[in-house]
Amino acid sequence: xxxxxTAQVTTPSAGFVRQRDGALRRLDGTTGSFVLGASVTVxxxxxxxxxxxxxxxxxxxSIALLDASGRELARFDAPPGKAxxxxxxxxxxxxxxxxxxxxxxxxxxxxxxxxxxxxxxPIEGTVLAIGxxxxxxxxxxxxxxxxxxxxxxxxxGSVASQDALPADASELLFVTSGVVYxxxxxxxxxxxxxxxxxxWTLTHPVLxxxxxxxxxxxxxxxxxxxxxxxxxxxxxxxxxxAAGVTQ
Amino acid sequence: MKNGARAxxxxxxxxxxxxxxxxxxxxxxxxxxxxxxxxALFDAGxxxxxxxxxxxxxxxxxxxxxxxxxxxxxxxAGFALTARPTxxxxxxxxxxxxFRVGFSLxxxxxxxxxxxxxxxxxxxxxxxxxxxxxxxxxxxTRVVVPNGATIDLGRIxxxxxxxxxxxxxxxxxxxxxxxxxxxxGEGFSSTFGPFTLPAGAWQEFAVSFFPTRTGDFTGxxxxxxxxxxxxxxxxxxxxxxPSVFIDSGQVKSGEQHQVSLxxxxxxPVSGAGTLQMFFDSAISTASGDPAVQFVKTxxxxxxxxxxAGESQARFGTDSSxxxxxxxxxxxxxxxxxxxxxxxxxxxxxPVAPAPILLDTISPTRRIDALDLxxxxxxxxxxxxxxxxxxxxxxxxxxxxxxxxxxxxxxFKTYFASxxxxxxxxxxxxxxxxxxxxxxxxVEAELINAVGATRTQRIAFx
Numbered sequence: 001x002x003x004x005x006t007a008q009v010t011t012p013s014a015g016f017v018r019q020r021d022g023a024l025r026r027l028d029g030t031t032g033s034f035v036l037g038a039s040v041t042v043x044x045x046x047x048x049x050x051x052x053x054x055x056x057x058x059x060x061x062s063i064a065l066l067d068a069s070g071r072e073l074a075r076f077d078a079p080p081g082k083a084x085x086x087x088x089x090x091x092x093x094x095x096x097x098x099x100x101x102x103x104x105x106x107x108x109x110x111x112x113x114x115x116x117x118x119x120x121x122p123i124e125g126t127v128l129a130i131g132x133x134x135x136x137x138x139x140x141x142x143x144x145x146x147x148x149x150x151x152x153x154x155x156x157g158s159v160a161s162q163d164a165l166p167a168d169a170s171e172l173l174f175v176t177s178g179v180v181y182x183x184x185x186x187x188x189x190x191x192x193x194x195x196x197x198x199x200w201t202l203t204h205p206v207l208x209x210x211x212x213x214x215x216x217x218x219x220x221x222x223x224x225x226x227x228x229x230x231x232x233x234x235x236x237x238x239x240x241x242a243a244g245v246t247q
Numbered sequence: 248m249k250n251g252a253r254a255x256x257x258x259x260x261x262x263x264x265x266x267x268x269x270x271x272x273x274x275x276x277x278x279x280x281x282x283x284x285x286x287a288l289f290d291a292g293x294x295x296x297x298x299x300x301x302x303x304x305x306x307x308x309x310x311x312x313x314x315x316x317x318x319x320x321x322x323x324a325g326f327a328l329t330a331r332p333t334x335x336x337x338x339x340x341x342x343x344x345x346f347r348v349g350f351s352l353x354x355x356x357x358x359x360x361x362x363x364x365x366x367x368x369x370x371x372x373x374x375x376x377x378x379x380x381x382x383x384x385x386x387x388t389r390v391v392v393p394n395g396a397t398i399d400l401g402r403i404x405x406x407x408x409x410x411x412x413x414x415x416x417x418x419x420x421x422x423x424x425x426x427x428x429x430x431x432g433e434g435f436s437s438t439f440g441p442f443t444l445p446a447g448a449w450q451e452f453a454v455s456f457f458p459t460r461t462g463d464f465t466g467x468x469x470x471x472x473x474x475x476x477x478x479x480x481x482x483x484x485x486x487x488x489p490s491v492f493i494d495s496g497q498v499k500s501g502e503q504h505q506v507s508l509x510x511x512x513x514x515p516v517s518g519a520g521t522l523q524m525f526f527d528s529a530i531s532t533a534s535g536d537p538a539v540q541f542v543k544t545x546x547x548x549x550x551x552x553x554x555a556g557e558s559q560a561r562f563g564t565d566s567s568x569x570x571x572x573x574x575x576x577x578x579x580x581x582x583x584x585x586x587x588x589x590x591x592x593x594x595x596x597p598v599a600p601a602p603i604l605l606d607t608i609s610p611t612r613r614i615d616a617l618d619l620x621x622x623x624x625x626x627x628x629x630x631x632x633x634x635x636x637x638x639x640x641x642x643x644x645x646x647x648x649x650x651x652x653x654x655x656x657x658f659k660t661y662f663a664s665x666x667x668x669x670x671x672x673x674x675x676x677x678x679x680x681x682x683x684x685x686x687x688x689v690e691a692e693l694i695n696a697v698g699a700t701r702t703q704r705i706a707f708x
Contacts, residue, residue, distance in 0.1 A: 012672035
């Protein structure tokens with residue numbers, strides 16, 4: 001070990017939140033002591049998903065890839081209709097296609113975007129959420145008449161396996177260690193690694209769940225927007241502007 | 248000479264016209280609705296002794312040519328002209344002019360008078376009688392209210408009632424029958440049946456005022472021939488001052504709490520106001536903290552409304568408002584401002600200086616370095632000293648043991664321009680000579696002015 005470390009002190013970020021008017025903002029501060037930052041995009045955001053390395057956002061007719069600070073690295077044309085996002089994946093229900101996005105930095109510091117189709121055979125049912133990555137395999141949550149199912153997709157696009165998820169799940173997200181779903185005003189985290197369940201309850205039914213950072217989820221209801229930290233109890237309110245924060 | 252002859256001719260014409268007017272002008276009585284030819288003797292009724300009775304007359308030109316009213320008089324004890332036209336007064340055919348005769352006698356009795364308009368005349372008769380006097384109590388003394396005067400029943404809260412103590416007095420020497428005592432007008436009432444008031448007696452009664460709305464009220468009190476104006480004002484009582492309640496007895500930095508405004512009893516009125524939050528920093532170098540705010544507004548002000556009958560104010564549709572305590576030691580002050588009623592400081596919450604609080608800890612391993620990302624806050628703004636101890640997979644401390652570091656200048660520079668209070672993210676990198684995979688975990692200790700904060704042993708992935 002070297003004798004000492006070097007430190008860099010900066011503003012902490014709790015993630016990115018999408019407001020009622022579609023504006024995407026950085027949420028600065030620590031849990032329970034948030035300060036809304038400036039808007040990240042000029043255009044309204046239709047969907048957003050963030051993890052430790054950055055995020056993917058859908059803006060009208062485009063998908064944009066952002067770094068962890070919210071800076072746009074690349075922008076891609078996108079099929080119509082609202083997309084389901086997770087990590088660097090985007091699924092378009094309008095045509096049933098799945099895409100993975102990336103950006104590489106040149107020696108000159110410029111970023112070049114790249115998009116690749118992920119093989120996916122036609123899916124029976126309504127896709128509620130996507131997870132995983134193009135390389136490590138993709139996971140889909142699908143609602144069918146007989147319930148909600150988790151489908152693990154093989155690299156050739158076929159369904160490799162499937163298992164049941166709670167049938168009362170309405171909003172659903174795949175996270176690194178499991179799945180988070182909402183049922184009425186409850187938010188439930190099923191941790192596949194620890195085989196445990198964690199539950200949070202809002203005062204009103206959950207309208208939307210979105211990954212806002214590696215370990216936090218934005219949960220929206222009619223009464224406001226909240227931060228759910230997967231490693232912690234408690235529900236934390238997200239500050240609102242005049243436009244408010246919601247789906 | 249020529250001019251003098253012309254003037255004489257004009258005077259003769261005027262005299263002829265006046266002569267014609269004396270025959271075509273007639274007297275009428277008028278009750279406000281109907282006009283009736285004045286009889287030879289007109290009984291105008293009665294008036295309370297000391298009060299005034301007004302009798303309305305009209306002079307109408309019943310002829311086919313213009314006429315001039317030149318004589319208008321009334322002669323008789325207690326009678327007088329109270330309103331009259333300026334004479335001479337020309338009347339075209341069919342036109343009329345009104346005049347009024349007042350009657351008032353200080354005592355009881357009947358009187359008559361001759362009313363004359365040019366050559367027309369009538370005898371008018373009126374009687375002065377004893378009627379009950381109405382008195383108010385002012386400064387402990389009964390004060391007779393003149394006929395037609397205003398009785399002010401004051402300002403009364405909407406939904407409340409007041410009763411004004413009044414008296415009837417028989418000023419005469421014989422019993423007096425009071426036939427009518429009633430009120431008119433929204434909000435006023437007085438119930439008193441016909442009764443006999445002995446000579447010289449006083450009888451108490453009350454006029455009630457019950458406003459069911461805010462604003463001015465006007466009505467009347469009638470006591471036989473006398474009428475008095477009733478006035479009152481209904482108003483909403485001031486909004487009672489609510490108390491500030493926090494969902495926790497104590498607050499610390501980095502927390503979100505709910506504040507509510509409650510009344511001891513359901514509020515009798517609706518109203519509105521603003522709850523404001525002020526922050527008094529205990530840190531001389533940090534006067535403000537943007538994280539101290541209401542989350543619904545991202546400001547330190549939250550509007551509230553009060554609905555009559557409810558015991559709690561509403562913030563929008565919610566019964567409480569979420570606020571953040573920020574990340575700076577000091578004191579939070581809540582101030583209620585009620586619309587139209589001023590402001591008052593209602594609650595002060597101290598936020599004590601505390602050791603550094605760590606919110607997230609993220610260790611990462613590189614080939615030649617180990618990184619530790621710590622986020623948290625230091626509400627004393629005095630962070631700097633730190634100690635890191637690395638351990639191998641067997642749990643043994645790796646040489647050189649505890650590594651001390653001083654990041655005071657880094658924190659000082661950061662705090663000076665921070666836009667999030669004392670919240671910080673510190674990324675510490677430790678170069679590793681050798682195989683970084685041999686390092687299994689780390690313990691960190693961060694020190695501020697209050698004390699030390701030590702992490703648990705953090706495993707590197």
